[in-house]
Amino acid sequence: xxPTGKALQVRKTTEPVVRPSIGLALGGGGARGLAxxxxxxxxxxxxxxxxxxAGTSVGAIFGAAYASGLSARLxxxxxxxxxxxxxxxxxxxxxxxxxxxxxxxxxxxxxAALLKPEAxxxxxxxxxxxxxxxGLQIPLKVVATDFYAQxxxxxxxGPLRAALAASIALPALFTPVTIDRRLLMDGGLVNPLxxxxxxxxxxxxxxxxxxxxxxxPGKHPQPSAFAALMSSSQILxxxxxxxxxxxxxxxIYIDVEVDEFYxxxxxxxxxxxxxxxxxxxxLKRQLARVLSSHTAEALPAVTAEASARPPPRKRRLSSLxxxxxxxxx
Amino acid sequence: xSAPGPRIGLALGGGSARGFAHVLMLEAFDELGVKPAVIAGTSMGAICGAAYxxxxxxxxxxxELIAIFGxxxxxxxxxxxxxGGGFSNLWSLRFPSVLDNVTLFEMLLPDAMRxxxxxxxxxxxxxxxxxxxxxxxxxxxxxxxxxxxASSALPTLARPVVLDGRVxxxxxxxxxxxYDVIMDRAEITVAVDxxxxxxxxPGVKVPRTLAAVTGATQILFHSITREKLKxxxxxxxxxxxxxxxxxxxxxxxxxxxxxxxxxxxNLKIKLHQAITAAS
Numbered sequence: 072x073x074p075t076g077k078a079l080q081v082r083k084t085t086e087p088v089v090r091p092s093i094g095l096a097l098g099g100g101g102a103r104g105l106a107x108x109x110x111x112x113x114x115x116x117x118x119x120x121x122x123x124x125a126g127t128s129v130g131a132i133f134g135a136a137y138a139s140g141l142s143a144r145l146x147x148x149x150x151x152x153x154x155x156x157x158x159x160x161x162x163x164x165x166x167x168x169x170x171x172x173x174x175x176x177x178x179x180x181x182x183a184a185l186l187k188p189e190a191x192x193x194x195x196x197x198x199x200x201x202x203x204x205x206g207l208q209i210p211l212k213v214v215a216t217d218f219y220a221q222x223x224x225x226x227x228x229g230p231l232r233a234a235l236a237a238s239i240a241l242p243a244l245f246t247p248v249t250i251d252r253r254l255l256m257d258g259g260l261v262n263p264l265x266x267x268x269x270x271x272x273x274x275x276x277x278x279x280x281x282x283x284x285x286x287x288p289g290k291h292p293q294p295s296a297f298a299a300l301m302s303s304s305q306i307l308x309x310x311x312x313x314x315x316x317x318x319x320x321x322x323i324y325i326d327v328e329v330d331e332f333y334x335x336x337x338x339x340x341x342x343x344x345x346x347x348x349x350x351x352x353x354l355k356r357q358l359a360r361v362l363s364s365h366t367a368e369a370l371p372a373v374t375a376e377a378s379a380r381p382p383p384r385k386r387r388l389s390s391l392x393x394x395x396x397x398x399x400x
Numbered sequence: 401x402s403a404p405g406p407r408i409g410l411a412l413g414g415g416s417a418r419g420f421a422h423v424l425m426l427e428a429f430d431e432l433g434v435k436p437a438v439i440a441g442t443s444m445g446a447i448c449g450a451a452y453x454x455x456x457x458x459x460x461x462x463x464e465l466i467a468i469f470g471x472x473x474x475x476x477x478x479x480x481x482x483x484g485g486g487f488s489n490l491w492s493l494r495f496p497s498v499l500d501n502v503t504l505f506e507m508l509l510p511d512a513m514r515x516x517x518x519x520x521x522x523x524x525x526x527x528x529x530x531x532x533x534x535x536x537x538x539x540x541x542x543x544x545x546x547x548x549x550a551s552s553a554l555p556t557l558a559r560p561v562v563l564d565g566r567v568x569x570x571x572x573x574x575x576x577x578x579y580d581v582i583m584d585r586a587e588i589t590v591a592v593d594x595x596x597x598x599x600x601x602p603g604v605k606v607p608r609t610l611a612a613v614t615g616a617t618q619i620l621f622h623s624i625t626r627e628k629l630k631x632x633x634x635x636x637x638x639x640x641x642x643x644x645x646x647x648x649x650x651x652x653x654x655x656x657x658x659x660x661x662x663x664x665x666n667l668k669i670k671l672h673q674a675i676t677a678a679s
Contacts, residue, residue: 218607221619242612254606260619283534302531303555306573307620309534313574314627 091274091365092122093358096266096321097130099259099308100281101241104129105340106327106347108150110279111143113354119362120209122273125265127214127258130279131238132196135231138209139200149197154340188236188245196232204228213238214258214265218247223261225268226250241304263308266321275361277354278321282308323357325350406678407437408671409586411579411634412445414572414621415594416554416647419444420465421640421660425592427458428667434675438523438585440578442571445592446526446551447509450544453524454512462657464510469653501549501558509545517541523585526551527571527578531560536574538581539563576621579634588674590667591634594642595621614647636670638663 095114097107107130114121114137126134136146201207204227213226215237226234229250237248237255248255258265259282266278283305316324327350410429412422422445429436429452441449451461469475506514517524517540525540528550539547542563550561550568560567571578572595579591595618607615629637640663642656649656 216616216619218612218615218619221622242616243609247606247612256612256616260616261623303569303573304616304620306529306531306534306569307617307624310574310624311620311627314624314631317632318627318630 090119090362092272093119094266094269094273094276095121095124095134096264096269096276096278097124097126097134098264098278098280098282098312099128099130099238099257100263100283100305101129102339102343103281103283103327104133105150105343106281106350107133107279108143108147109344109347109351110325110327110354111137111146113351113358115143117355117358119358121277123210123212123269125212125214125269126238127263127265128239128241130265130281131211131213131235131258132192134211135207135213135235136197136200138207138211140208141197141199145197151340153195186245188240188248189232191245192232192236192239196235201231204231204234207231212265212268214262214268215240215248215250215255216258216260218254218256220253221261223258224250224253224255225265259304259308262311262315264312264315267315267319270319270321274365275323276321277323277325277358279325279327279354280312281327282312323354323361325354325357405434405675406587407585408434408675409579409582409589410436410439410449411577411582411589411591412439412441412449413577413591413593413595413625414443414445414552414570415576415618415642416444417649417652417656418594418640418642418645418647419448420653420656421594421642421663422448422592423458423462423465424640424657424660424664425458425590425638425667426452426461428664428671430458432668432671432675434671436522436586436590438525438582440525440527440582441551442527442576442578443552443554445578445594446548446571447505450520450524450526450548451510451513453520453522454510454515454544455521456510456512465653468508469650472651475651499558501553501561502546504558505545505549509548513544513548516543517547520544525578525581527575527581528553528561528563528568529571529573529575531567531569533566534574536571536581537566537568572621575624575628577625577628580628580632583632583634587678588636588671589634590636590638590671592638592640592663592667593625594640595625611646618643618647635674636667638667638670640664 095110097110098104111133124134124138126132133146136149137143141149204211211227211231213234215224215226215234216222217224224237226237233248233250236245237250238258239245240247240255241257241259262268263282264278264280266276270276327347410425412425413419415421426448439449439453441447448461451464452458456464523540525538526547528537528539528547529535530537537550539550546561546563549558550563551571553559553561553568554570554572558570560569562568575581576595577591577593579589583589640660642659645652645656645659
């Protein structure tokens with residue numbers, strides 16, 4: 072919650088009603104990322120607008136739609152339509168991917184006859200989504216992975232669809248995307264929760280983690296090899312997030328509990344959203360809390376009620392601790 | 401017998417075939433006459449670390465590995481004979497199990513390693529990941545081989561191992577270079593990371609699908625380690641130049657040994673310096 076120099080200047084020169092700037096980071100996690108729609112609804116319902124959005128993979132897609140000026144309600148309706156009955160073909164396309172993937176790992180030499188992510192996006196995205204980063208109403212940073220350099224690439228300008236395609240290009244599912252002579256893949260390989268790339272530019276950083284919570288230790292069936300494969304990249308992304316949070320934390324961390332869903336369960340739209348409903352309420356409370364304390368800081372006269380409130384960090388830390396503690400067993 | 405000098409903790413990371421580089425790091429300890437006080441290992445790092453903790457020298461481990469993997473045809477014959485089926489059976493994802501690590505290790509690992517943790521000459525822990533809880537499990541008791549099998553049960557290649565009612569997979573999924581679990585037991589912590597591609601060849605050539613998948617997994621392992629280093633770092637961090645080898649390049653054992661030579665020399669210098677500085 073360190074205000075940037077820029078924000079401080081604003082406070083000095085304008086009325087104290089100025090609100091702190093919010094950076095929103097939407098993480099990667101395949102179908103679990105459908106939960107991001109609910110988080111965007113929170114911003115609409117509270118009448119807040121992020122100053123900047125960072126997104127990885129599915130988070131980049133929803134971030135781009137929102138940054139283009141689409142309301143969360145519109146994004147929800149469009150997504151539901153795309154994944155619903157009318158677009159049976161999309162569902163089949165996504166679920167059909169599972170079968171070639173089996174073959175790929177079954178017989179080693181299979182050529183890269185995979186889905187082009189640009190083509191899929193062209194089909195899936197609403198036409199109102201900007202063609203270029205320059206056309207966005209909210210600045211957006213999209214995370215991808217340079218396959219050969221093994222490092223993060225942040226794309227914040229140029230053609231938007233190519234950047235989004237790179238960010239979602241999960242190997243074995245999509246073909247990689249070349250931008251600026253770099254071969255790019257899914258940003259989740261390096262940064263599944265990209266709050267760190269925007270935290271320096273805003274007062275409050277909000278991170279939405281859809282990398283999936285655990286199902287808890289104890290008795291579970293032996294996973295099939297396919298289930299193990301689908302879950303394994305998720306576990307790795309979870310581990311990256313866990314290590315990342317040990318060194319640095321966002322101001323608001325929302326761990327969306329959608330753990331029972333596989334990466335490709337896009338057809339279970341309603342169920343993912345239902346599972347994420349408590350996270351939406353959590354974000355709403357956290358935002359209201361943090362904003363009231365920030366506004367209280369900015370206002371010369373602090374009301375007794377506001378100052379009596381517990382510091383906003385507490386609740387957030389409890390869920391953070393759960394996550395980081397799990398790594399120390 | 402208590403050794404003089406600072407206590408050294410050695411963490412050997414996961415990386416499948418690239419982990420053969422650990423053998424040279426163990427040779428470095430032998431050549432300096434230094435014995436680690438505790439060893440932690442993940443996946444291939446667990447196998448090499450356990451072998452050393454069981455009393456094999458670095459040179460002996462080198463010979464064992466060359467005997468197993470040095471000649472591809474012999475290995476395949478041996479394995480196919482034991483499995484009694486075609487090689488494609490090993491890879492089938494239609495079955496819930498792929499490769500059974502426990503059986504494989506019982507077959508391949510030297511007799512000295514058929515023991516329990518408490519019979520080891522150097523305290524040793526192996527790292528595995530609880531598949532459902534998505535958390536780290538530190539294995540430090542009971543029979544050694546099932547623990548090593550769990551620590552290196554890479555999904556799609558090997559069947560998860562059930563220990564104490566927990567479904568365990570490769571420890572690399574939660575802690576690819578487990579130096580943090582032994583830092584409080586040593587004055588000097590040495591970590592050997594074989595997850596990264598240090599050659600960094602930039603390019604735009606589209607990899608074949610399998611190469612893309614294994615490459616992506618390597619990047620994920622690497623990302624965990626990179627993030628971990630931001631909050632906690634070992635005293636000595638060694639990254640042998642083996643990134644150019646594939647995870648499944650087991651039969652390139654000799655080339656991997658060769659590629660790890662500079663890292664071995666580097667480790668000897670750093671280890672000597674650290675011990676001198678500490679005493």
